[in-house]
Amino acid sequence: MxxxxxxxxxxxxxxxxxxxxxxxxxxxxxxxxxxxxxxxxxxxxxxxxxxxxxxxxxxxxxxxxxxxxxxxxxxxxxxxxxxxxxxxxxxxxxxxxxxxxxxxxxxxxxxxxxxxxxxxxxxxxxxxxxDPGLVVDELNGITLPLLDGWARPKNVSDTDVVMTTPGTYDCPGDDGLCRHGTVISRTVTANDERSTAALARDDISDAADLAYDRNRIDERPFGGITSHRLVEQGQVAVAGRTGYFVRWRVRTEAGPGGYVQSMAFPSSVGSESLVMVRYVFDAGAEGPPLADMDRITKGIRPVGDQDTGGGVGSDIGPSQ
Known part of the structure; x- marks a missing residue:
């Protein structure tokens, strides 16, 4: 067994x-x-x-x-x-x-x-x-709010996915099924970098490529990325810890493109490993509201301590 x-x-x-x-x-x-x-x-x-x-x-x-x-x-x-x-x-x-x-x-x-x-x-x-309004990531010691218009992952091969928009649609590029929104939470283990700003800046390109350029099975569901621009970046408080985020607007060969955000912060449990949360939102009327990125970030809390503060704009210290 x-x-x-x-x-x-x-x-x-x-x-x-x-x-x-x-x-x-x-x-x-x-x-x-x-x-x-x-x-x-x-x-x-x-x-x-x-x-x-x-x-x-x-x-x-x-x-x-x-x-x-x-x-x-x-x-x-x-x-x-x-x-x-x-x-x-x-x-x-x-x-x-x-x-x-x-x-x-x-x-x-x-x-x-x-x-x-x-x-x-x-x-x-x-x-x-x-709690039907929470998604729990026990490994990284956090809970994430499950907002209206979001659901727990179903039929998703990536085990790091913590929530998606309900349902799928036919990808505008290569054959396959796409989702309008995805949130991913994973532990940073690939390198020894301890700066949350450096980690977020390094991760955003990989996050964008995987979401809108070429996926893990070498398909191009949106025909590839044609351009991107920086929308916003800076420090952010997540579950009472100081982190850093980078947000891009991505344009694709097919479809409306989307927004991708990489956010790094220290876990509040165990060895306090660094955590990376990725947001992938389709642009256009079918995509989730861009404000949901900030709403989810603000609602992240340590597991078992839902009264802890630390949303966007609070408890910001020196950049790591």
Whole structure:
């Protein structure tokens, strides 16, 4: 069985929690503590069996005790059932432990010692009621407001997508389906740059190319980019942290083009890795309101702390 992604006790540092991405440990760590459970995680990994059953530990089967006046045969039946349950548990555990196949990663995967903050799909704990107005990105420690006209991602191959406009349309360039708006949240891991301004300026070109020039499967859904211009850039407060954003207006060979924004800021959890949020909005009447970029940014909060301020224009410090 595969352990779902989530925060688990770090095998190399028992007093901290570490992010398990479903196949391997990442470098994201945090202090143990109860956090709001992610909505997207439970959508992608539906509720499973409680953890002990999932990993091969036989459930306890109650054996009715014979009454005081019971016969010796009843006592023998009860003892036989109890022995069968014990043997089944031993055999099941041996089979599961014997399936390591020499994989060095099997010994370091999350074990039955599940921390309080682990997802309920792994621990079997009750899931808090989900807020329909929020999208939770637990890895990066933020929640994003789900505005009117936006929806949780469906049938989207990019796992970093946190919300889209509902529905699709036929791309004006190469064959395929396009969306009028997309918001992406990901951890910056490709370089050691710590300046949010430098990261946002470097990312905007890649974000524009991927959205409107040539996609990951080498298609050109809009016929390619013909030109772009800088609309706005500067410091911005996101979830109480100082970040930086760059916004471009992109024109394409086919279709109305669009607006692309790259925004970098430090996460407020774990090792405080830098986070990049990308906005891709089609231009024209069919695209989402450009003001939604600022509204979503202003509504980003740390996970589990919806009262924290830090929207656009507040808590701005020196440029990083």
């Amino acid at each position: 595969t352990t779902p992604p989530g925060w688990y006790r770090d095998p190399s540092a028992p007093h901290t929690e570490r992010w398990w991405d479903g196949t391997a440990w990442t470098e994201h760590r945090r202090t143990p503590g109860t956090q709001q459970q992610p909505q997207q995680l439970h959508q992608q990994y539906p509720q499973q069996q409680p953890y002990p059953q999932q990993y091969g530990v036989a459930p306890t089967v109650p054996v009715p005790a014979p009454s005081a006046g019971g016969s010796g045969r009843a006592k023998a039946v009860a003892l036989t059932i109890a022995a069968a349950v014990l043997v089944a548990a031993i055999v099941t555990g041996a089979v599961v432990l014997g399936k390591d196949d020499g994989d060095p990663g099997a010994a370091t995967a999350p074990t039955a010692s599940v921390p309080a903050g682990a997802p309920s799909s792994a621990s079997g704990s009750a899931e808090p009621s989900a």
